[in-house]
Amino acid sequence: QVTLRESGPALVKPTQTLTLTCTFSGFSLSTSGMCVSWIRQPPGKALEWLARIDWDDDKYYSTSLKTRLTISKDTSKNQVVLTMTNMDPVDTATYYCARMVEMAQFDYWGQGTLVTVSS
Amino acid sequence: QAVLTQPSSLSASPGASASLTCTLRSGINVGTYRIYWYQQKPGSPPQYLLRYKSDSDKQQGSGVPRRFSGSKDASANAGILLISGLQSEDEADYYCMIWHSSAWVFGGGTKLTVL
Numbered sequence: 545q546v547t548l549r550e551s552g553p554a555l556v557k558p559t560q561t562l563t564l565t566c567t568f569s570g571f572s573l574s575t576s577g578m579c580v581s582w583i584r585q586p587p588g589k590a591l592e593w594l595a596r597i598d599w600d601d602d603k604y605y606s607t608s609l610k611t612r613l614t615i616s617k618d619t620s621k622n623q624v625v626l627t628m629t630n631m632d633p634v635d636t637a638t639y640y641c642a643r644m645v646e647m648a649q650f651d652y653w654g655q656g657t658l659v660t661v662s663s
Numbered sequence: 664q665a666v667l668t669q670p671s672s673l674s675a676s677p678g679a680s681a682s683l684t685c686t687l688r689s690g691i692n693v694g695t696y697r698i699y700w701y702q703q704k705p706g707s708p709p710q711y712l713l714r715y716k717s718d719s720d721k722q723q724g725s726g727v728p729r730r731f732s733g734s735k736d737a738s739a740n741a742g743i744l745l746i747s748g749l750q751s752e753d754e755a756d757y758y759c760m761i762w763h764s765s766a767w768v769f770g771g772g773t774k775l776t777v778l
Binding site: 651 | 708709714758760762766768770771
């Protein structure tokens with residue numbers, strides 16, 4: 545059974561760095577073709593893809609946010625970590641992690657974690 | 664101009680069909696892309712519906728009813744999600760997605776109201 549769960553602070557202050565962890569089970573990120581992405585959704589707004597990390601440690605980032613994002617994985621812990629620097633109130637959103645296999649589709653998603661940026 | 668443009672809202676009656684469009688930016692040829700479709704209901708993460716590139720390259724999501732189907736309109740440079748036999752449970756937000764320039768790109772979403 546595949547599950548993903550996002551964790552991290554519910555509230556961050558402007559200019560702070562956000563660190564989110566995606567803890568997953570039911571698959572291994574060392575398996576060929578496996579990848580995990582982060583996607584966010586501001587309240588009442590559309591989905592926005594942020595970053596992806598692959599089984600072979602290839603990484604991809606949103607063009608508009610790449611200077612602020614870092615994605616990494618700890619295969620032994622079944623975790624993917626996303627850091628986003630210089631947080632701003634416009635970054636207030638629900639942050640999801642999701643699995644993809646062989647560039648097929650996001651087949652499993654976490655329930656998301658709401659991050660509010662406010663002083 | 665956004666890479667993917669979706670109408671913000673669409674209304675249709677139960678039992679009718681709804682055609683949701685996803686228009687690619689000028690200069691990006693819809694014919695070369697797999698277009699993925701997701702459904703999202705309030706308070707839940709998106710759920711995968713299907714992907715469509717051509718009649719020979721398409722996939723229905725597991726458990727997704729056949730009344731959800733994908734196609735393209737090359738003249739409009741758009742992907743289409745067709746939902747036939749609309750049911751009240753189809754009321755949701757629908758997002759299209761493509762892999763473009765080494766990044767996943769979502770459309771702005773269409774809120775489908777069934778009334």
